[in-house]
Amino acid sequence: MLKHIAKLTWNRRNENVLIIVEIFITILVLFGIISMLASTYQTFNKPLGFEWQNTWSIKLTPSTYQEKGTDRTIAQIAQALRQRNEIDKVTLSSLGLFTSGASTRGEDFNGKYVSYLLTHFSLDSPKDLGVTLVEGRWFGEQDLGQNYTAVMVNQQFADEILAGKQAIGFERPYDDFIIRIVGVFKDYRHRGHLRGSMPYMFYGHALESSQVSILRNINIAFKQPQSPAYEQKLREILQRIAPNWNFKIDNLKDLRQQQINEFVTPMMILSVVVGFLLLMVAMGLFGVLWQNINRRTKEIGLRRALGASEGSIQAQIIGELLALTLFASLIAFALLLQIPLLELIEVVSWTNFWLSITSAVSVMILLVILCAWLPSRMAIKLAPSDALHYE
Amino acid sequence: MLKLKNINKTYQTDKIETIALNDINLTVNKGEFISIMGPSGCGKSTLLNIIGLLDKPSSGEISISDQQITSYQDKVVASLRNKKIGFIFQSFHLINDLRVIDNVELPLLYRDISAKERRSLALAALERVGLSARTTHFPSQLSGGQQQRVAIARAIVGKPALLLADEPTGNLDSHMGNEIMKILESLHQDDGTTIVMVTHDEEEAKRTQRIVRVYDGQLVAATEQPLHLDATA
Numbered sequence: 001m002l003k004h005i006a007k008l009t010w011n012r013r014n015e016n017v018l019i020i021v022e023i024f025i026t027i028l029v030l031f032g033i034i035s036m037l038a039s040t041y042q043t044f045n046k047p048l049g050f051e052w053q054n055t056w057s058i059k060l061t062p063s064t065y066q067e068k069g070t071d072r073t074i075a076q077i078a079q080a081l082r083q084r085n086e087i088d089k090v091t092l093s094s095l096g097l098f099t100s101g102a103s104t105r106g107e108d109f110n111g112k113y114v115s116y117l118l119t120h121f122s123l124d125s126p127k128d129l130g131v132t133l134v135e136g137r138w139f140g141e142q143d144l145g146q147n148y149t150a151v152m153v154n155q156q157f158a159d160e161i162l163a164g165k166q167a168i169g170f171e172r173p174y175d176d177f178i179i180r181i182v183g184v185f186k187d188y189r190h191r192g193h194l195r196g197s198m199p200y201m202f203y204g205h206a207l208e209s210s211q212v213s214i215l216r217n218i219n220i221a222f223k224q225p226q227s228p229a230y231e232q233k234l235r236e237i238l239q240r241i242a243p244n245w246n247f248k249i250d251n252l253k254d255l256r257q258q259q260i261n262e263f264v265t266p267m268m269i270l271s272v273v274v275g276f277l278l279l280m281v282a283m284g285l286f287g288v289l290w291q292n293i294n295r296r297t298k299e300i301g302l303r304r305a306l307g308a309s310e311g312s313i314q315a316q317i318i319g320e321l322l323a324l325t326l327f328a329s330l331i332a333f334a335l336l337l338q339i340p341l342l343e344l345i346e347v348v349s350w351t352n353f354w355l356s357i358t359s360a361v362s363v364m365i366l367l368v369i370l371c372a373w374l375p376s377r378m379a380i381k382l383a384p385s386d387a388l389h390y391e
Numbered sequence: 392m393l394k395l396k397n398i399n400k401t402y403q404t405d406k407i408e409t410i411a412l413n414d415i416n417l418t419v420n421k422g423e424f425i426s427i428m429g430p431s432g433c434g435k436s437t438l439l440n441i442i443g444l445l446d447k448p449s450s451g452e453i454s455i456s457d458q459q460i461t462s463y464q465d466k467v468v469a470s471l472r473n474k475k476i477g478f479i480f481q482s483f484h485l486i487n488d489l490r491v492i493d494n495v496e497l498p499l500l501y502r503d504i505s506a507k508e509r510r511s512l513a514l515a516a517l518e519r520v521g522l523s524a525r526t527t528h529f530p531s532q533l534s535g536g537q538q539q540r541v542a543i544a545r546a547i548v549g550k551p552a553l554l555l556a557d558e559p560t561g562n563l564d565s566h567m568g569n570e571i572m573k574i575l576e577s578l579h580q581d582d583g584t585t586i587v588m589v590t591h592d593e594e595e596a597k598r599t600q601r602i603v604r605v606y607d608g609q610l611v612a613a614t615e616q617p618l619h620l621d622a623t624a
């Protein structure tokens with residue numbers, strides 16, 4: 001019977017091409033949707049690399065008149081906050097958490113152009129933010145007054161940019177200074193759940209240094225959750241030190257939620273569009289299969305007159321279509337394989353590829369069975385004598 | 392061999408009820424070759440379809456090879472069609488995308504037979520209808536008469552007890568029709584096959600042993616053919 005199906009499928013190759021094309025396109029569409037969903041899901045669920053619970057952020061905007069002494073004022077603010085009982089940790093950085101802002105550096109590294117993210121911190125901040133140390137050490141007093149500038153990099157930086165070289169102790173000259181890697185951290189996705197990881201570099205600065213003037217984002221982690229009413233108190237503390245400065249105060253929980261909400265709305269619209277697309281494709285497939293099976297009503301009548309049971313006919317029709325699905329899947333596989341192979345699209349990693357291709361083909365198989373079931377059922381339910389005269 | 396008792400068949404379409412067969416009683420003996428005649432629309436095909444288990448009667452009883460059909464459950468009738476009955480149609484009904492040999496093998500696909508045995512049975516059947524030289528042709532590469540011979544080979548490949556032919560020469564010119572009739576006669580005379588044939592052609596009908604006439608869904612007469620009586624006596 002298998003040989004019979006193979007023969008028939010081959011002899012009907014001209015008609016079957018249409019079905020194969022339809023199935024092929026459907027697989028591509030499914031692959032696209034699934035791999036997009038999977039990569040979004042993966043990105044979303046990957047650890048952020050820092051703690052945000054019970055933490056508020058303060059964005060400092062110095063007054064335009066008071067340019068000098070910004071660094072002193074920021075250090076004073078940090079000092080004042082640290083003395084508060086209700087506050088557990090105070091961290092300072094050049095970029096706010098859960099904001100889209102980022103500073104990127106691109107450069108030639110061993111003859112290869114690389115780009116990575118960059119954030120400046122006060123010395124203790126990476127550790128106090130709950131960043132995970134993988135190798136080496138945090139910034140410390142021993143880095144001050146040296147002939148190098150201490151930096152930390154994330155694991156991805158070490159893996160991709162240093163590519164196997166020993167990370168700790170790695171040095172690299174810049175115009176008028178040398179950077180030295182003192183520690184490797186796991187990751188720091190300061191832009192939130194929706195952005196993927198990138199190579200990352202931390203600079204650390206002592207609170208006494210003039211560089212502190214660029215650390216305009218302060219995160220305060222509380223020992224206990226604080227009510228929104230605390231904001232007023234916080235403002236009073238801040239304004240006592242810097243009366244003309246502007247302070248934007250947010251709970252990181254809210255910033256995070258806001259970011260997710262801003263993502264969810266377009267995603268909802270997109271899923272409706274994608275849903276429609278999928279429906280159109282499924283309907284196209286259904287139409288093609290319906291027409292194909294309909295055209296074969298006579299053949300079905302004949303086979304039954306010759307003694308085929310309903311079950312064997314249904315099995316044959318579905319078997320034939322599955323053979324076509326297999327064929328279309330192989331073409332789709334060969335084509336889509338180029339994406340991870342040639343690294344064409346970043347989000348389609350090997351894991352993502354295997355997941356997406358197997359799910360797309362599985363969904364396709366289900367869809368084909370579903371779309372073939374009804375028309376073949378209808379053809380079978382005709383009396384063979386009627387099927388033989390079906391036009 | 393074949394026995395029909397009080398067979399009725401009505402078709403219900405758009406509130407109009409067509410009585411296609413009205414209280415048909417018919418017995419066909421083993422080894423008999425009979426023809427069914429009657430004006431267009433009188434119910435000949437309906438009768439043949441019911442005999443061939445391609446359609447269910449509205450009421451009445453049928454038995455084939457002394458086995459009464461009590462159930463029209465798919466598994467049961469499919470197996471009976473496959474083993475007991477061979478069908479020849481006016482419009483051949485070959486599968487155009489299959490070669491001659493594969494068309495002839497079709498009924499055997501639904502039996503538990505090895506591919507090798509299928510092939511040799513199909514070749515023998517083609518030999519029987521004189522088409523050994525055309526096994527790898529596609530139906531479209533054959534003349535109408537040759538196509539009908541392929542259909543006959545397909546009908547006899549499983550060695551059925553009963554051969555049913557609905558106007559087998561209806562689409563052929565008289566020369567080719569004659570060829571087909573000769574094959575049917577030979578199957579009857581040499582192999583002892585029981586044949587029921589619907590025809591519009593008096594000359595053809597006269598070559599069979601008995602003519603059953605249908606008018607408006609009823610059997611009106613059965614004429615014995617003295618010429619062939621000795622063959623079944």
Ligand SMILES: Nc1ncnc2c1ncn2[C@@H]1O[C@H](COP(=O)(O)OP(=O)(O)OP(=O)(O)O)[C@@H](O)[C@H]1O
Nearest residue numbers: 386402404409411430431432433434435436437438
């Ligand atoms: N599937 C069907 N549904 C409704 N009516 C039908 C159906 N099949 C046959 N009939 C009707 O039953 C009657 C008998 O039809 P049948 O095909 O048996 O005639 P016939 O004697 O074979 O005619 P012909 O010589 O033209 O082939 C006709 O009136 C026909 O219209």
Ligand SMILES: [Mg+2]
Nearest residue numbers: 435436437557
């Ligand atoms: Mg007819």
